[in-house]
Amino acid sequence: MSRAFTFPGQGSQAVGMGRELAEAFAPAREVFQEIDDALEQKLSKLMWEGPQEDLTLTENAQPAIMAVSLAVVRTLEAQGGFKLADKAAFVAGHSLGEYSALAAAGSFTIADTARLLKKRGQAMQRAVPVGQGAMAVLLGLEFDAASEIAKEAAQGEVCEAANDNGGGQVVISGAKAAVERAIEIAKTKGAKRSMLLPVSAPFHCALMKPAAEEMAEALSQVDLKAPAIPLVANVTASRVADPATIRDLLVRQVTGMVRWRESVLYMEAQGVTSYLEIGAGKALAGMIKRIADKEAAIASVGTPADVETILKTL
The missing domain is CATH 3.40.366.10 (Malonyl-Coenzyme A Acyl Carrier Protein, domain 2)
Known part of the structure; x- marks a missing residue:
């Protein structure tokens, strides 16, 4: 083994x-x-x-x-x-x-x-000053779909896939407003659930x-x-x-x-x-x-x- x-x-x-x-x-x-x-x-x-x-x-x-x-x-x-x-x-x-x-x-x-x-x-x-960044988990979407949502939500701000955890769980990270946009977009793209994570900074992004x-x-x-x-x-x-x-x-x-x-x-x-x-x-x-x-x-x-x-x- x-x-x-x-x-x-x-x-x-x-x-x-x-x-x-x-x-x-x-x-x-x-x-x-x-x-x-x-x-x-x-x-x-x-x-x-x-x-x-x-x-x-x-x-x-x-x-x-x-x-x-x-x-x-x-x-x-x-x-x-x-x-x-x-x-x-x-x-x-x-x-x-x-x-x-x-x-x-x-x-x-x-x-x-x-x-x-x-x-x-x-x-x-x-x-990143507290309150300016955020992370969210997108559930029920595979990595490629979640990554595209992050790109669409960025609109000139940082919004990126941060953790590819598998099994339809992808965490995104970036500017708070962009991450919040991504949550709304995910609802229209088949995500089962999307929510902000209780973290103090936007880890694993630019x-x-x-x-x-x-x-x-x-x-x-x-x-x-x-x-x-x-x-x-x-x-x-x-x-x-x-x-x-x-x-x-x-x-x-x-x-x-x-x-x-x-x-x-x-x-x-x-x-x-x-x-x-x-x-x-x-x-x-x-x-x-x-x-x-x-x-x-x-x-x-x-x-x-x-x-x-x-x-x-x-």
Whole structure:
């Protein structure tokens, strides 16, 4: 069985995330402490006690989601007595999850990943004043149709497909007025449902160019090793292992589309038949189920019970 470890993106955060893991496993506690120390912030306390509105802030949500993913990875490795590279053909992550995937594969230290994601969240928030940008999900439309709607709605403003999540779910991003126009157009083009997303900035579109420039500078100052397992990158939907290429793709990812549907199809074409979502929530597993072959084994691993269950199959 060829296996991929996948890592969730923003939206998976919830108060209480990771607490059970920390209570049950020393390696998980060590990850949370390492991230608190790296950020000089009690992120774990915010994760476990809230308030939700502070946890949802992009600069907190991004490292918090990574923290749970890496706590699960370290726990699986410690409890199972193996390294991730022994059990996976690929790693892949959805947006910020790409950083979690790279940390899990040994490209970044956990401390560097936490600092990079804190900066990424802050840079994305600074790039566009609150209220000027928006994102919306278009349901029931395939990518080509959704992309055409975004182009039609732009009318000289930025409006682009941001996430191709598969199964008739495409997220668009851009100037607020243009995104609102796209929602109205989608209603006339067969969309089952279209709605604004509760996000604080228009991620993965051209408006994020200032954030991409900040991340280029930040990434240039961090040691990035070749991953022990090939990464399937958001921007190209294909494997990459060269550190210089990975660095470039992480910069391009800030303004580029998350090609998740194509990424899953690529892994499937490479023989992957099992997908594990590592970390908080189950959103990514749901996406993969809509894309992958119906015979594929798909599971989420985010709690002590999940860890115990999945270790029996690894």
